């Protein structure tokens with residue numbers, strides 16, 4: 001596992017339901033204008049068909065669900081974060097491997113790449129999945145095996161057992177019968193060649209998405225025999241431009257502007273290309289669909305998302321000729337974070353588009369319901385959880401924290417966002433901790449500090465001012481997500497004032513070139 005992945009294991013920006021909407025003056029910096037290279041093509045905010053918002057609330061999927069459960073009108077983005085390292089370790093069923101050499105940012109691809117998206121896994125309790133094709137048959141191959149594969153009558157049900165695969169073709173019909181397959185191999189399932197590559201999946205409870213049930217591309221069922229919870233991973237291989245509409249439809253409120261959809265398409269594409277470069281030869285998927293990566297619901301009918309991807313086809317953000325991992329999150333709370341502070345210390349983050357400088361003024365995201373919020377924690381419980389969590393995660397510097405007297409901001413970034421905190425324990429000893437790390441510690445489940453609390457109980461960001469009040473730790477917080485790169489609420493506010501996608505991207509990734517990498 002490379003250093004970045006290792007670092008990513010230590011972080012999560014998993015997001016919870018919203019609490020308070022705060023007022024405050026809208027104060028936006030003027031966009032500076034995007035630096036363009038010659039090969040770049042202007043992004044125009046042409047009128048895309050503003051049709052069919054599919055979700056009642058606009059924001060898709062997990063976000064909307066969380067929101068509805070919480071009873072708050074909050075947007076929950078998935079802050080392409082980064083527990084993929086943990087995912088990788090989990091997938092391998094091993095502890096993290098020794099660091100591999102650091103990954104450089106990729107060169108822009110000259111043709112459209114495919115991306116491998118893990119959408120979920122088959123649960124150990126009932127490890128089966130039914131796959132329905134667009135036609136009468138499905139084609140099942142063993143990747144890497146020269147054999148032509150097996151054609152089965154659709155739908156085919158795949159069940160993982162101690163003896164390997166048991167498959168049934170024409171499952172659920174009177175013609176149902178066993179289908180012979182390689183017992184323990186990874187299986188790749190696809191429609192026949194002259195059919196649209198769209199599959200329907202049912203039965204796997206942890207599959208992402210939900211409201212739209214068709215999945216573009218092929219599906220791989222990858223056995224993970226040592227995984228205690230999900231013995232099979234479900235991984236889709238999809239062309240990049242086919243993948244992206246299902247990201248936008250879930251990452252943004254469907255009713256949001258055309259231009260914010262276009263800016264989001266460029267950011268999501270750029271980020272995904274960097275994940276491909278990082279993971280292609282290291283594990284069996286590039287990104288996770290959902291809060292551990294970026295959201296994805298498979299095929300979408302949301303026309304604005306489809307048009308925004310088509311209208312920016314191949315367009316990526318570059319810095320010195322290489323792709324920028326264009327992180328984004330729901331709401332920065334007014335001041336943004338640099339990737340080095342909030343994601344990891346990887347060298348790929350030491351680039352101006354991912355840094356925060358003094359010139360970076362207050363962001364205009366105060367319409368977010370998570371612009372300001374407050375959480376409370378039982379002080380004694382957190383005092384017990386913190387060193388236990390540190391032991392789980394291997395942070396030796398925090399092993400000896402004994403009780404809690406104070407937590408104060410030790411250092412802020414140029415924009416004023418905390419990057420480190422100082423903890424004073426009951427004995428008066430001082431400890432320093434990075435902001436995102438403190439957030440992770442506060443989000444640890446007191447009963448099992450290696451695990452996260454339920455998402456509704458988690459801190460929404462590390463942009464916090466903690467205060468000990470009696471027996472409680474009162475946390476005044478701002479924003480939702482890691483705060484690096486594009487702030488989705490801020491971007492939408494800019495777009496509503498008429499900003500073009502290029503101006504939005506310029507504000508949030510300063511100095512980056514907007515380039516059309518492939519046609």
Ligand SMILES: [Zn+2]
Pocket residue numbers: 331332333334335363364365487488489490
């Ligand atoms: Zn913001």
